Amino acid sequence: MLNHPEKKYKRFQAIALPDRTWPNRLITAPPIWMSTDLRDGNQSLIEPMSVAKKLKMFQQLVKIGFKEIEVAFPSASDTDFDFVRSLIEQNLIPDDVTIEILTQSREDLIRRSVESLRGARRAIVHLYNPIAENFRRIVFNADRVEIKELAMQGTRLIKEITQTMPETEWVFQYSPETFSAAEPDFALEICDAVSAIWQPSAEQKMIINLPATVEMSTPNIYADQIEWMHRHLARREQIILSIHPHNDRGTAVAAAELAVMAGAQRVEGCLFGNGERTGNVDLVTLALNLYSQGIHPGLDFSDIDEVRSVVEYCNQLPVHPRHPYAGDLVFTAFSGSHQDAIKKGLAQQQPNTWWEVPYLPVDPDDLNRGYDAVIRVNSQSGKGGVSYILQQEHGIDLPRRLQIEFSRVIQRYTDQTGKEATADIIYHLFKTEYLDIEQPYRYRSHNCSNNPLQSFESDASLVEIDIVLEHQQQVRQILGCGNGPIEAFINGLELEMQVVDYHEHALGSGAQAEAICYMELKIGQHRPFFGIGIDRNSSVAALKSIVNGLNRGGVELGADGLLIASVEVLG
Incomplete structure (x- = not known):
């Protein structure tokens, strides 16, 4: 780092x-939420979502x-365009939900973007162009007049095209991208020029969205920018004032509030x-x-774990254990005083x-997030170290909810014996409870x-599994089909069973390393x-x-399939 950063920044x-x-x-009341x-979230992923994952997320x-959902950048790819079409043509959009698409202010992109929405009941067309001085100078080599005209041209074209498609209720949204770094007077000038062309009314409002494209300052300054625009915007009563904070300084939540x-x-x-980068507001x-x-x-968010599970699956990004409200550890106290x-x-x-x-x-x-499954409130010592000992001594890294389940096994042992659970005892109890159970x-x-049929809701081909189990010295065969061996096996069991959570990792390293799989x-x-x-073999x-x-x-x-005998385990 520089000794004098003021000379550079x-x-x-x-x-x-x-x-x-x-x-x-x-x-005193919630804002209008737009996911x-x-x-934006999909564009930030290392591997963008497949159609199946996008549908699951939707x-x-x-x-x-959510009543407003930005579903795609249709001009960016055929995948995005086709996804919008599938939502509309397959009637997958509830009547009270409005989809939104984003487009740059270029004629070919605008035409393709609006075309993707043909037949929608209600849709938001979101137009944007960067307006900050450094973007005008470095990226576009254009002055204020040219940047303003670009926004106005895009607005005129969207209005012209959507007027030929009266079967859809159209909502127009304009974002002066890089608003957080732009001169307030120019942001106002360009937003007023756009709204003058669109001519919103009290019954058919337009959206002016003011993004902190890059979080430039402390949250109070962003609030000042928003209040200044709120006071000075023309046609304010006909406008829904929206914000889109990014998190470059780590204060997006505060800035939004x-x-x-x-x-x-x-x-x-x-x-x-x-x-x-560091993300959108959470x-x-x-x-x-x-x-x-x-x-x-x-x-x-009555089932926050389900929401987190879907997001982690679709984004292929983990939610941090300390993430507010949703992380595995946010309601857990390790400190004795806590x-x-x-x-x-x-x-x-x-x-x-x-x-x-x-x-x-x-x-x-x-x-x-029930107390028994999440909060560690017992003042007795020893439970918090169980997972640490298994990881340090044997490389076994228990998922959070398995740590809680297994701690009850340890608690039962200590209650019955009154003895300390040493590292050897903990490992013995772990093997007895979870691994050495071949009956x-x-x-x-x-x-x-491979099954030649393709599943619409899966990225992979269907597979058929033939699994052989030993039961009372007899061979039992299970046949099933699904998106991968796990689903195929479960389907073959013909049992009302689902996988709640799944984790796996290697035990050791090298060619001889084993895989351990934890299935909830x-x-x-x-x-x-x-x-x-x-x-x-990880599949095995x-x-x-x-x-x-x-x-x-x-x-x-049983003779005709699997029957539940108890499903009563300590966990």
Whole structure:
């Protein structure tokens, strides 16, 4: 780092707004939420989502309650264009949901983008062009007049094309990209010029979206920029003022909250903050911040683990264990003093009273994060070190929920014996509980072959599996088909079973290293539990984890298929 960074980096200049009003305001209602997970979020991924994953994400966003979803950049690729068409042609868009697409201000891109929306009930066409001085000078070699004309031309063309398609209710959105770095007077001039062409009304408002394309300053300065525009925009009553904060300085959530206090009515972002560079504003955190203040956000995160699982699957990016509200460890206390305070708070908390449990801003149960499965409140020592010992001594890295499940096995041992659970005892109990359980079933072999049929909801070809199990010294054969060996095996069992979570890693290194697979399974309405398998072949390890899970769950193989005998495990 430089000793004198002031010689290289300019300090951002605040705008003159001495009579700002936003510091005295409180947020009393949620903004309009717009998810850009499928567009901005998708563009930021190392491997963009497939059509199947985009559809899965879209359905999850609808389930959460988003009414506006930016689904694609249709002119960027045939995949994006075709995805928009499939949503419309297959009638996959609920009546109360509006899809949005993004386009640059170029005639060919605009025409293809609007064409992708043909037949939609209601759609938002989002036009943007960069306006900041350094972009005008470095990227476009254009002056203010030329940049302004580019935005106006795009607006005129969109208005002209959409007027020929009256079967769709059209909403127009304009973003002066790089607003956060632009001169306020020019941002105002170009937004007013665009709205003058579109001529919004009180019944048919347009959206002016002011992005912090790069987070340039402290959140209070962004709030000042938003309030200044809020005060000065022409046709303000006919405009929905929107924001799109990025997180370059790590303060996007604060910037969004202050911007709403400053007059913004709508927020664009992504679940868990996915997006280019350091990401977009995190809509989960924003929404649950409101919830923690007694304001329903209008979005449903009643099963935060399901939301996180879908996002991690679609994005192929993990949600950090310390991520607000959703991380595996955010409601977990390892400190003895924290554990003691939480334990006392839970003991004193009464139904239908103010939530006042120390260290917990919201009740984990509201997010389907039950106390037994998430919060470590027992003041006895030793439990927190169980997973550490297994990892350090044997390379076994237990997933978070398996750590909690296995801690009950250790607790049972210590309660019954009154003895310390040493490293050797912990490993012995682990093997006994999860690995050395070859009754009633034992994996013997399997064979997989490709099925020529393709699944619309999968990236891979269907496979057929023929798996051989040993049961009471007899051979039992299971046949199944699915998207991969795991799904094929489960389908072949003809049992109401689903995989809740899946983890695997290598034990050791080199050609002789084994793979260990942790499979969290759920049978019917019974609570989830884990099966674990180890083998040099990772696919075999996964299949063994299912077999061991069946053994732990007490599933018996009858003459006509699999029957549940108990599914009552300690976990």
